[in-house]
Amino acid sequence: MTEWEGLYKGAIERAIKSVPKVKGVLLGYNTNIDAIKYLERKDLEERIEKAGRDEVLKYSEELPEKITSVPQLLGSILWSIRRGKAAELFVESCPVRFYMKRWGWNELRMGGQVGIMANLLGGVYGVPVIAHVPQLSRLQASLFLDGPIYVPKVENGKLKLVHPKEFQGDEESCIHFIYEFPRGFKVLEFEAPRENRFIGAADDYNTTVFIRDEFRENFDEIVKKVQLAIISGLQALTEETYKEPMEILRQHLEVLNDYNIPVHLEFAFTPDEKVRKEILSVLGKFYSVGLNEVELSSIMEVMGEKELAEKLLAHDPVDPIAVTQAMLKLAKETGVKRIHFHTYGYYLALTEYRGEHVRDALLFAALAAAAKAMKGNITSLEEIRDALSVPINEKARMVEEALAKEYSMNNGIAEVEGYQLAFIPTKIVEKPKSTVGIGDTISGSAFVGEFSFVL
Ligand code: 8BR
Numbered sequence: 461m462t463e464w465e466g467l468y469k470g471a472i473e474r475a476i477k478s479v480p481k482v483k484g485v486l487l488g489y490n491t492n493i494d495a496i497k498y499l500e501r502k503d504l505e506e507r508i509e510k511a512g513r514d515e516v517l518k519y520s521e522e523l524p525e526k527i528t529s530v531p532q533l534l535g536s537i538l539w540s541i542r543r544g545k546a547a548e549l550f551v552e553s554c555p556v557r558f559y560m561k562r563w564g565w566n567e568l569r570m571g572g573q574v575g576i577m578a579n580l581l582g583g584v585y586g587v588p589v590i591a592h593v594p595q596l597s598r599l600q601a602s603l604f605l606d607g608p609i610y611v612p613k614v615e616n617g618k619l620k621l622v623h624p625k626e627f628q629g630d631e632e633s634c635i636h637f638i639y640e641f642p643r644g645f646k647v648l649e650f651e652a653p654r655e656n657r658f659i660g661a662a663d664d665y666n667t668t669v670f671i672r673d674e675f676r677e678n679f680d681e682i683v684k685k686v687q688l689a690i691i692s693g694l695q696a697l698t699e700e701t702y703k704e705p706m707e708i709l710r711q712h713l714e715v716l717n718d719y720n721i722p723v724h725l726e727f728a729f730t731p732d733e734k735v736r737k738e739i740l741s742v743l744g745k746f747y748s749v750g751l752n753e754v755e756l757s758s759i760m761e762v763m764g765e766k767e768l769a770e771k772l773l774a775h776d777p778v779d780p781i782a783v784t785q786a787m788l789k790l791a792k793e794t795g796v797k798r799i800h801f802h803t804y805g806y807y808l809a810l811t812e813y814r815g816e817h818v819r820d821a822l823l824f825a826a827l828a829a830a831a832k833a834m835k836g837n838i839t840s841l842e843e844i845r846d847a848l849s850v851p852i853n854e855k856a857r858m859v860e861e862a863l864a865k866e867y868s869m870n871n872g873i874a875e876v877e878g879y880q881l882a883f884i885p886t887k888i889v890e891k892p893k894s895t896v897g898i899g900d901t902i903s904g905s906a907f908v909g910e911f912s913f914v915l
């Protein structure tokens with residue numbers, strides 16, 4: 461059996477030395493404000509009665525495409541609670557936006573993959589980042605941590621990089637209302653099987669992947685200042701909205717590839733099949749992609765691999781052999797060089813290249829995730845050491861045994877059909893503070909960590 465605790469210790473020490481050496485990461489495109497509301501049973505039940513219980517229940521059976529009424533909002537929240545599943549929908553109606561605003565929140569936090577990774581990489585790890593923020597309101601700016609975090613600003617035709625707090629844009633606030641519930645949360649006759657959240661996005665910019673002129677017109681110059689790029693936020697696109705942003709993305713990828721900048725795609729759950737197919741068609745221009753089991757399954761579906769898609773959702777913990785088969789298909793079909801898969805309990809990375817640094821970066825990411833689950837927010841790279849005390853997930857032993865048997869995996873590394881497969885069991889925090897943003901912490905840390913280990 462592998463001595464995981466020793467490997468974990470080695471990985472965090474390695475990361476503390478290496479990660480701050482990274483000179484610049486470009487982050488596009490989604491940044492928003494997360495207004496987090498912890499749901500209360502009585503309050504929610506009263507609202508459901510007032511809005512019309514039957515109407516609300518209808519939407520808890522099947523999610524609407526977007527939210528245009530209060531019963532749809534409450535029904536969608538119920539949809540998530542009943543299943544213990546996350547979901548996110550665009551809130552189109554102004555009266556519903558006003559309703560959510562009046563309902564209120566318990567906490568305001570940085571949101572969006574870009575915002576969360578900007579604060580983590582720039583504010584905590586000290587790695588300079590250039591972030592795309594579609595709208596910089598005062599509130600949005602105030603949520604950025606101090607540190608080397610920059611947004612492009614154009615003054616008298618010249619590009620400047622400034623901290624978001626110095627941008628002084630008096631723009632709109634893009635607010636995502638996050639309705640969180642704990643495991644066992646009861647409402648009407650329902651009980652949540654696990655903790656999770658429903659997100660109502662009162663946001664006209666991130667939801668259509670609006671890309672600012674400062675970025676479009678100076679992209680070449682911006683790219684010269686970075687060594688890596690991470691792209692996210694394509695998940696909210698629909699058949700009606702995807703064309704223009706996907707075209708800009710293709711142009712951006714061309715520039716990034718010209719400068720040999722490795723680009724990672726953070727693939728969040730993308731409900732629209734057409735958009736998923738579009739993303740699949742540009743995946744080969746990315747160096748790396750990060751996803752979970754639901755996302756990998758949804759990609760297998762559009763690739764015509766129905767059986768594999770179902771297998772990925774059939775077991776807990778997720779069958780690692782099915783995951784590896786799916787990753788191989790994805791790598792061969794698209795040419796993407798690195799696939800980072802994360803699920804509750806373990807991570808895998810399939811890479812075209814070899815080395816223990818790939819596995820060590822996964823270990824660093826798992827510690828960062830556990831630290832985030834423990835504390836809600838990490839405040840320094842050194843603080844991640846505290847997560848060493850969190851126990852390794854026991855169920856992952858079975859996963860490791862299956863991989864050892866199938867692929868002769870040793871110390872978390874195997875050779876599979878010409879690729880390297882790296883595996884790690886993760887540390888799971890018993891009672892996490894909140895689950896929003898853990899996925900971003902995992903993917904950002906692993907990608908940047910891996911790159912830093914070979915600098
Ligand atoms: P977890 O709850 O395990 O994190 O899973 C998140 C899942 O919620 C997604 O992968 C997807 O299955 C589901 N989901 C999300 Br997010 N948005 C959804 C939507 N608009 N419609 C249906 N399912 C959604």
Ligand code: 8BR
Nearest residue numbers: 752802803804829830833888889892898899
């Ligand atoms: P997604 O939302 O993208 O699925 O990312 C969530 C990831 O966070 C999971 O894959 C899991 O690895 C990790 N995670 C969760 Br959820 N709860 C955790 C916990 N309590 N401790 C550590 N990691 C956790």
Ligand code: GLC
Nearest residue numbers: 494571572573636896897900
């Ligand atoms: C999505 C949501 C955003 C949230 C983020 C967390 O981007 O729109 O509100 O902060 O996911 O990963």
